[in-house]
Amino acid sequence: MATKPLLTLERLTVRFGGLVAVHALDLVIHEGELVGLIGPNGAGKTTVFNLITGQYVPSEGRILFEGQPIQGWPPHRITALGIARTFQNIRLFGGLTVLDNVLVGLHVRRRASLASAFVPGRARRAEERAMRERAHTLLEAVGLAHLAGEPASSLPYGQQRRLEIARALATGPRLLLLDEPAAGMNPEEMRQLMAFILEIRRRFGLTILLIEHHMQMVMGICQRITVLDHGVAIATGTPEEIQRDPKVIAAYLGEEPAA
Numbered sequence: 001m002a003t004k005p006l007l008t009l010e011r012l013t014v015r016f017g018g019l020v021a022v023h024a025l026d027l028v029i030h031e032g033e034l035v036g037l038i039g040p041n042g043a044g045k046t047t048v049f050n051l052i053t054g055q056y057v058p059s060e061g062r063i064l065f066e067g068q069p070i071q072g073w074p075p076h077r078i079t080a081l082g083i084a085r086t087f088q089n090i091r092l093f094g095g096l097t098v099l100d101n102v103l104v105g106l107h108v109r110r111r112a113s114l115a116s117a118f119v120p121g122r123a124r125r126a127e128e129r130a131m132r133e134r135a136h137t138l139l140e141a142v143g144l145a146h147l148a149g150e151p152a153s154s155l156p157y158g159q160q161r162r163l164e165i166a167r168a169l170a171t172g173p174r175l176l177l178l179d180e181p182a183a184g185m186n187p188e189e190m191r192q193l194m195a196f197i198l199e200i201r202r203r204f205g206l207t208i209l210l211i212e213h214h215m216q217m218v219m220g221i222c223q224r225i226t227v228l229d230h231g232v233a234i235a236t237g238t239p240e241e242i243q244r245d246p247k248v249i250a251a252y253l254g255e256e257p258a259a
């Protein structure tokens with residue numbers, strides 16, 4: 001591939017007591033790619049996200065972002081570097097407005113710059129105004145601008161997902177980690193979400209790593225897929241290769257993949 005690696009996992013391993021949740025995982029994601037991470041329940045997929053974002057510290061192995069080792073870094077430094085995520089169970093500030101949820105993401109980015117703490121009052125107000133404009137632009141990009149003043153908890157499920165993605169985008173990521181964004185969606189909502197993910201990827205120049213149980217979605221939008229089973233990568237390939245792989249089929253036996 002012509003583009004350079006954005007994220008590289010090298011022999012990444014994490015143990016919880018006697019359980020090896022992720023074992024010697026190698027994965028390279030190139031700039032601009034949309035890569036799927038799939039596997040049966042408990043395979044270690046969310047744990048990989050927690051390792052990349054600094055929530056968990058690996059027992060062994062390395063995580064490189066643009067060639068720079070980041071394993072062991074605290075989560076806020078990793079966010080500031082340009083890695084954002086969403087969660088399997090939506091985590092919004094339900095009592096805050098839609099706009100304020102996005103502003104939280106923008107403040108996270110601002111806090112990353114120490115100099116911004118010393119900005120005098122007038123300049124700070126101008127900065128706040130600029131942030132609100134930026135938040136509106138992001139809400140427009142995800143089709144939620146008309147709901148800016150509504151409490152986040154009042155939004156239907158599909159729109160809460162979009163808001164969570166908007167908040168992640170507010171931190172200015174280059175790599176976006178999406179953890180089961182289609183969970184709980186009906187087929188029509190899922191089709192809309194697929195188009196939406198492709199659109200934000202293009203618009204924001206993102207590289208995306210996607211965990212998803214809906215095979216139609218993973219096979220429909222990912223260029224490459226890695227399959228985890230019991231913490232081990234058992235296959236990596238194109239959607240066509242993955243669907244034919246006997247190891248993958250065997251791993252899913254006993255667990256019906258979602259249609």
Ligand SMILES: Nc1ncnc2c1ncn2[C@@H]1O[C@H](COP(=O)(O)OP(=O)(O)OP(=O)(O)O)[C@@H](O)[C@H]1O
Pocket residue numbers: 016019021039040041042043044045046047048088
């Ligand atoms: N902090 C932790 N302490 C102990 N065990 C953990 C911890 N985090 C994850 N695990 C274990 O690691 C294994 C992998 O969990 P993980 O949530 O990564 O799986 P998953 O592939 O994301 O599953 P699902 O598809 O059900 O979300 C599970 O056995 C889980 O119980």
